[in-house]
Amino acid sequence: EPEVTQTPSHQVTQMGQEVILRCVPISNHLYFYWYRQILGQKVEFLVSFYNNEISEKSEIFDDQFSVERPDGSNFTLKIRSTKLEDSAMYFCASGAMTSTDTQYFGPGTRLTVL
Amino acid sequence: QKEVEQNSGPLSVPEGAIASLNCTYSDRVSQSFFWYRQYSGKSPELIMSIYSNGDKEDGRFTAQLNKASQYVSLLIRDSQPSDSATYLCAVTRNGGSQGNLIFGKGTKLSVKP
Numbered sequence: 001e002p003e004v005t006q007t008p009s010h011q012v013t014q015m016g017q018e019v020i021l022r023c024v025p026i027s028n029h030l031y032f033y034w035y036r037q038i039l040g041q042k043v044e045f046l047v048s049f050y051n052n053e054i055s056e057k058s059e060i061f062d063d064q065f066s067v068e069r070p071d072g073s074n075f076t077l078k079i080r081s082t083k084l085e086d087s088a089m090y091f092c093a094s095g096a097m098t099s100t101d102t103q104y105f106g107p108g109t110r111l112t113v114l
Numbered sequence: 115q116k117e118v119e120q121n122s123g124p125l126s127v128p129e130g131a132i133a134s135l136n137c138t139y140s141d142r143v144s145q146s147f148f149w150y151r152q153y154s155g156k157s158p159e160l161i162m163s164i165y166s167n168g169d170k171e172d173g174r175f176t177a178q179l180n181k182a183s184q185y186v187s188l189l190i191r192d193s194q195p196s197d198s199a200t201y202l203c204a205v206t207r208n209g210g211s212q213g214n215l216i217f218g219k220g221t222k223l224s225v226k227p
Binding site: 033035041042043044045048056058089091093102103104105106107108 | 156214217220
């Protein structure tokens with residue numbers, strides 16, 4: 001069964017460093033998302049991406065964040081200068097074209113900022 | 115601010131019982147409704163989706179939607195210890211794959227053997 005994959009599973013970084021989180025969505029999906037979940041809190045939407053551009057972003061997704069689909073398979077989230085409060089699980093999700101389809105989540109990347 | 119509210123629990127039920135999970139949402143234009151299951155340290159896993167008023171059954175799971183009351187629920191029949199997890203309610207304004215999901219905080223379910 002097709003699935004969303006994410007790498008790395010765990011990333012530890014120093015405050016102020018740049019990190020890139022990688023995702024491979026399900027191959028025939030067209031909609032891509034990043035969500036995050038701070039420990040003990042709810043899953044929060046960051047950004048959605050369709051047709052090679054951002055379609056929607058939340059207040060969390062400020063200038064420190066960017067997304068890219070560098071080739072036909074990968075979808076990346078970059079945080080330019082990490083803060084302590086960026087420590088969270090980051091989930092990538094993808095969805096197919098039909099309106100009754102849903103979003104399928106990858107296993108997540110745990111980001112720890114020291 | 116668009117909100118999805120859930121009772122955080124924990125909800126404890128004995129094995130074989132029915133677990134009832136509830137969710138309310140504030141955005142009247144919400145169109146798609148989902149229940150995800152999340153085990154500790156894992157990603158959300160889709161359990162059910164529902165788009166129109168009424169009930170939708172899938173195996174031991176039944177989702178119920180009442181748009182007039184802005185209420186969606188999930189019933190789990192014959193609960194098993196493996197059902198112990200946090201259940202997340204999520205809504206979106208658009209079709210399920212085409213809009214950002216707004217999640218509730220989740221209800222933690224514990225099924226006792």
